Amino acid sequence: MRLTKLEHAALILEDSGKKLFVDPGSYTTAITEAAQAVAIVITHEHADHWTPEQIDRILSRNPDARILAPAGVAAAAGALPVEVVKAGDEIEVGPFTLTFFGEKHAVIHESIPIVDNVGVLVNGTVYYGGDSYSIPEGVEVDVQAVPAGAPWLKIGDVMDYVLAVKPRRSFPTHEMTLSKAGKEMSNARIKWATEQNGGTFHPLEPGDTLDI
Structure with a gap:
């Protein structure tokens, strides 16, 4: 399986010639290379x-x-044919097995409603929690997509999140709101937390890939 990072929160997973898109949002360049996609996972409703x-x-x-x-x-999606998933669901689509975790978006502020959010584990190896710190209990995570910058995020909480998940490998996501200096700072903290449990940090940029 191959993972390709796109801008901000978007990912592509490819296996056996098929593609899975995760969180293709407004901070991601218009997606035009979409042939052979079998599914789209959306972790929550934010644009x-x-x-x-x-x-x-x-x-x-x-x-x-x-x-x-x-x-x-x-x-929120109107006429789009969304299949509702929740924590505990496991769905097979093409070569991908998708297991879902968590229920709610992390708190931004008490004045802002908390929306539904699911994390997704792909083929038992790649985990992305969306905008949450949901931990995939009982799973040894090979690759963790780690949020690096957001209105709901404190880097110390992110570090604790990585320490709890204990991925073998990690890379940053959700970082389009950060400056170059901010990305470097967050990457350094995520790298440290990953290495505490013997893992390796990969500072992927949009377009970079990781073979799994």
């Missing part, structure tokens, strides 16, 4: 994780691709 335009681009090339997301996304 930086999905937009109708990004979904339409993928579906125009792959009309049978499944959209998997929590109830909040289904409510």
